[in-house]
Amino acid sequence: xxxxxxxxxxxxxxxxxxxxxxxxxxxxxxxxxxxxxxxxxxxxxxxxxxxxxxxxxxxxxxxxxxxxxxxxxxxxxxxxxxxxxxxxxxxxxxxxxxxxxxxxxxxxxxxxxxxxxxxxxxxxxxxxxxxxxxxxxxxxxxxxxxxxxxxxxxxxxxxxxxxxxxxxxxxxxxxxxxxxxxxxxxxxxxxxxxxxxxxxxxxxxxxxxxxxxxxxxxxxxxxxxxxxxxxxxxxxxxxxxxxxxxxxxxxxxxxxxxxxxxxxxxxxxxxxxxxxxxx
Amino acid sequence: xxxxxxxxxxxxxxxxxxxxxxxxxxxxxxxxxxxxxxxxxxxxxxxxxxxxxxxxxxxxxxxxxxxxxxxxxxxxxxxxxxxxxxxxxxxxxxxxxxxxxxxxxxxxxxxxxxxxxxxxxxxxxxxxxxxxxxxxxxxxxxxxxxxxxxxxxxxxxxxxxxxxxxxxxxxxxxxxxxxxxxx
Numbered sequence: 528x529x530x531x532x533x534x535x536x537x538x539x540x541x542x543x544x545x546x547x548x549x550x551x552x553x554x555x556x557x558x559x560x561x562x563x564x565x566x567x568x569x570x571x572x573x574x575x576x577x578x579x580x581x582x583x584x585x586x587x588x589x590x591x592x593x594x595x596x597x598x599x600x601x602x603x604x605x606x607x608x609x610x611x612x613x614x615x616x617x618x619x620x621x622x623x624x625x626x627x628x629x630x631x632x633x634x635x636x637x638x639x640x641x642x643x644x645x646x647x648x649x650x651x652x653x654x655x656x657x658x659x660x661x662x663x664x665x666x667x668x669x670x671x672x673x674x675x676x677x678x679x680x681x682x683x684x685x686x687x688x689x690x691x692x693x694x695x696x697x698x699x700x701x702x703x704x705x706x707x708x709x710x711x712x713x714x715x716x717x718x719x720x721x722x723x724x725x726x727x728x729x730x731x732x733x734x735x736x737x738x739x740x741x742x743x744x745x746x747x748x749x750x751x752x753x754x755x756x757x758x759x760x761x762x763x764x765x766x767x768x769x770x771x772x773x774x775x776x777x778x779x780x781x782x783x784x785x786x787x788x789x790x791x792x793x794x795x796x797x798x799x800x801x802x803x804x805x806x
Numbered sequence: 807x808x809x810x811x812x813x814x815x816x817x818x819x820x821x822x823x824x825x826x827x828x829x830x831x832x833x834x835x836x837x838x839x840x841x842x843x844x845x846x847x848x849x850x851x852x853x854x855x856x857x858x859x860x861x862x863x864x865x866x867x868x869x870x871x872x873x874x875x876x877x878x879x880x881x882x883x884x885x886x887x888x889x890x891x892x893x894x895x896x897x898x899x900x901x902x903x904x905x906x907x908x909x910x911x912x913x914x915x916x917x918x919x920x921x922x923x924x925x926x927x928x929x930x931x932x933x934x935x936x937x938x939x940x941x942x943x944x945x946x947x948x949x950x951x952x953x954x955x956x957x958x959x960x961x962x963x964x965x966x967x968x969x970x971x972x973x974x975x976x977x978x979x980x981x982x983x984x985x986x987x988x989x
Binding site: 544571572578584585587592595599 | 842843848975978
């Protein structure tokens with residue numbers, strides 16, 4: 528009966544709780560505790576007091592350690608699916624819905640925000656590149672259209688200059704070559720400056736049937752009863768309007784135009800004469 | 807973002823949750839016991855970073871070998887504090903640790919350590935002065951050597967140059983005082 532009291536007195540229970548005991552003694556204490564509730568109660572009290580003492584001497588680990596330890600334990604979760612969730616009843620099922628725990632800390636958030644920020648920067652710069660590219664394309668188109676306009680202005684200026692030269696020249700003779708039976712509606716105006724031997728045709732008010740690829744109009748002058756080749760030209764299209772200078776001639780008595788094969792021929796084909804005029 | 811809320815369960819709930827390997831148990835375990843266990847570990851392993859490593863290893867061991875704990879044989883904390891103490895002692899006796907020359911001389915007593923670390927005083931344990939008065943210095947020295955520094959009572963007797971019987975008696979007296987104070 529008083530057996531257990533003497534056992535308690537030996538101080539072995541304290542050493543048991545402190546873990547300072549051999550394996551054989553350990554088993555003995557556990558056996559005794561099972562046999563005598565008094566010993567079991569004694570052990571419980573020793574444990575409780577030492578636990579309280581430890582709490583009183585507790586040292587708070589740094590905050591960052593919590594996340595580290597919890598994460599290392601989460602890693603040790605073997606398999607999410609194997610965890611029973613029935614063990615305890617919960618008023619709210621929130622806690623047991625899944626076994627995956629994410630411990631979000633500041634560092635995680637930092638990377639999240641950093642990532643979001645860099646994505647934003649990327650999108651912004653892509654948009655910038657896109658709009659700059661658009662602007663560049665527009666500028667290039669503008670340049671191209673300005674070049675075309677410039678060319679057409681230059682042409683116009685050239686034409687006007689020619690026209691002015693012709694009109695100012697007192698010796699200039701303006702001849703209207705009229706349509707022949709072959710082409711009754713045809714008409715061509717030429718300016719001729721005999722002293723300068725200059726011959727120009729006005730493509731502006733030319734009325735000639737459009738020639739095809741294989742044929743061109745050829746201008747002739749009759750000098751000393753013989754036809755002289757003054758060059759070929761195409762029936763003008765609207766955008767090439769202007770004056771065209773032909774080969775020089777000084778003492779012509781007549782001008783005529785025939786439709787010849789492309790590039791011209793040495794002597795005119797009389798049957799293909801479309802317009803003509805005598806001086 | 808996530809507010810750090812401390813989780814606290816009764817020991818019975820915690821043991822059951824740990825047995826079921828519920829996620830809440832991990833957090834509760836840490837929140838309820840990390841500072842008490844750190845108190846023991848940091849008195850054996852003086853280097854803070856190493857002590858933190860030991861605390862982490864201790865929790866991993868507790869988690870992984872939980873099936874070997876039996877509530878029939880004692881309180882959860884008793885089981886855990888013995889794991890923590892053993893792991894801390896293993897650490898300072900390991901080759902790595904000795905090579906790092908971080909080993910502390912045994913003369914470094916608990917008082918010295920208490921100056922080094924932030925001891926947490928819980929409001930419910932405000933009567934600490936009263937306890938210190940009740941716990942006689944010669945009792946406290948032995949208790950702290952064995953409980954916090956991981957000495958066996960045999961080592962403590964050698965260290966203090968006392969008969970083994972005296973050490974055992976004083977140890978028991980010290981714990982009796984704690985019981986009077988806490989229970």
